[in-house]
Amino acid sequence: MTQQASLFARWAEALDGLKGQGRFRSLKPPRGLDFTSNDYLGYGNGRLLASGGRESPGESQSLNNRGVAPPRSPGTSGLASRLLRGHHPIWDEVEAALAAWHNAEAVLVMNSGFTANEGLISTVVEPGDWVATDELNHACIAEGLRICRPRKFAFRHNDLAHLEEGLKKEAAQRPAGREMFVITESLFSMDGDRSPLAAIVELAERYGAHVIVDEAHSTGCFGPGGSGIVDELGLRSRVLATVHTGGKALGVSGAYVCGSTLLRDYLVNKCRHLIFTTALPPAIGPWWLDMLPKVTADDAGRGALRTNAARFHAMLAERGVPTIGDSYIVPVVLGDDPRSVRVATGLQERGYDIRAIRPPSVPQGTARLRISIHADHSPELLDQLADHVAEAIRG
Numbered sequence: 001m002t003q004q005a006s007l008f009a010r011w012a013e014a015l016d017g018l019k020g021q022g023r024f025r026s027l028k029p030p031r032g033l034d035f036t037s038n039d040y041l042g043y044g045n046g047r048l049l050a051s052g053g054r055e056s057p058g059e060s061q062s063l064n065n066r067g068v069a070p071p072r073s074p075g076t077s078g079l080a081s082r083l084l085r086g087h088h089p090i091w092d093e094v095e096a097a098l099a100a101w102h103n104a105e106a107v108l109v110m111n112s113g114f115t116a117n118e119g120l121i122s123t124v125v126e127p128g129d130w131v132a133t134d135e136l137n138h139a140c141i142a143e144g145l146r147i148c149r150p151r152k153f154a155f156r157h158n159d160l161a162h163l164e165e166g167l168k169k170e171a172a173q174r175p176a177g178r179e180m181f182v183i184t185e186s187l188f189s190m191d192g193d194r195s196p197l198a199a200i201v202e203l204a205e206r207y208g209a210h211v212i213v214d215e216a217h218s219t220g221c222f223g224p225g226g227s228g229i230v231d232e233l234g235l236r237s238r239v240l241a242t243v244h245t246g247g248k249a250l251g252v253s254g255a256y257v258c259g260s261t262l263l264r265d266y267l268v269n270k271c272r273h274l275i276f277t278t279a280l281p282p283a284i285g286p287w288w289l290d291m292l293p294k295v296t297a298d299d300a301g302r303g304a305l306r307t308n309a310a311r312f313h314a315m316l317a318e319r320g321v322p323t324i325g326d327s328y329i330v331p332v333v334l335g336d337d338p339r340s341v342r343v344a345t346g347l348q349e350r351g352y353d354i355r356a357i358r359p360p361s362v363p364q365g366t367a368r369l370r371i372s373i374h375a376d377h378s379p380e381l382l383d384q385l386a387d388h389v390a391e392a393i394r395g
C-alpha cells in the first residue's frame with residue numbers, strides 16, 4: 001500500500017464511522033428562518049438598515065411565509081460556525097475558483113493562515129505518527145505539532161542530508177499503522193530563502209512520507225498565474241496539502257487549505273479550528289473572487305517584484321551589507337538585539353517602516369532587520385533606502 005493510500009484509508013475509515021453513527025457533516029448554506037446563528041441582535045445578517053432602522057419582524061416573516069427571501073446584504077458577520085449557519089454560498093464559489101487556480105481537487109477556506117496551518121496539522125497528524133519539520137518553520141506549524149503530540153524530528157534548515165537521515169531511520173522502524181510526514185515552507189518568512197522542495201518531495205516519496213507545504217509567502221508571487229511554488233515546480237499531485245493565506249500578496253482576509261476532496265471532508269468533520277469558530281463574513285467572499293483574475297493576470301507585477309528584489313540585494317551588497325536569500329524578503333542579520341532595535345529605530349526616524357525582528361521570532365543571536373520589498377517600490381526609493389540602511393548600520 002502506498003503512503004497516500006494508507007493515510008487515505010485512515011481518513012475514509014474515520015468518515016465511514018461517522019456516517020454509521022449519523023454524525024457525518026457537510027457544509028450547507030442557510031435555509032429558512034434563522035434560529036441557528038449567534039446573530040442575537042440581528043446586526044450581522046443585513047437586516048439592520050443603513051438609516052439605523054430595522055425591518056419589522058412581521059415583514060420578514062411574511063416574505064418568508066410566501067417563499068420569498070427578504071432582501072439582504074452579503075452580511076458583515078459569519079453569524080456562526082460554517083457547520084451551523086455560517087456557510088454562505090459565496091464560499092462554494094470561492095473554493096471552486098481557488099481549486100481551479102491550483103488545478104487541485106478541493107479547497108477549504110479558513111479564517112487565517114495561523115488557523116489553517118495549526119488546524120490542518122493537528123487534525124491529520126495523530127499521536128504516534130512521525131513528523132520531520134524544518135527547524136525554521138513558522139510558529140503556527142510548531143503549535144499544530146504541539147497539539148497533536150507526534151514523534152518529532154526537527155531537521156536543520158533546508159538540510160537534505162539531515163532530513164534523509166531522519167527519514168531513513170524512521171522508515172526502518174516505523175510502527176504499524178503510523179504515518180510519516182515532512183512539513184516545510186516553500187519561502188521562509190524570516191530568512192527569505194526557498195526550500196529545496198522538489199528534492200524534499202523525492203526524499204519523502206522514497207521513504208513513504210507525506211509532504212505538507214506552507215505557501216503563505218509565495219502565493220501570488222510564484223508559479224503559473226501566481227499560484228505558488230508547488231505549482232511552479234509541478235508538484236501539486238505529489239504533496240498532501242498546501243496552505244495559502246490571503247492577507248499577504250493577495251490582499252484579502254482569510255486563508256485556505258488546498259488538497260484532495262477526501263482531505264476537505266476529513267477537515268470539515270474533524271478540524272476543531274473550523275468546527276468551533278465563527279465563519280468569515282460572506283461580504284469578504286466577493287473580494288476573493290475579484291482578486292483572483294487580477295493576480296492571475298499580473299505577470300507584470302510579479303516581474304517587477306523579482307526585479308526590485310534582485311536590485312535591492314545587489315544594492316546592499318555594493319554597500320557592504322550582507323543579506324540572506326534572494327527573494328523580496330530581505331533579512332539583514334545584525335545578531336545583537338539592542339543593536340537591531342537601534343538600527344531599526346534610526347531608519348524609522350528617516351521615514352521607513354522597518355522593524356527589528358528578535359527571538360523568539362528568529363533563533364538566538366540572529367536578530368535582524370526584515371525588509372519587505374514590493375513591486376511598486378521605485379528604483380530611486382530602493383537606492384535611497386540602501387544608502388540609509390548602510391549608514392544606520394555603520395552609525
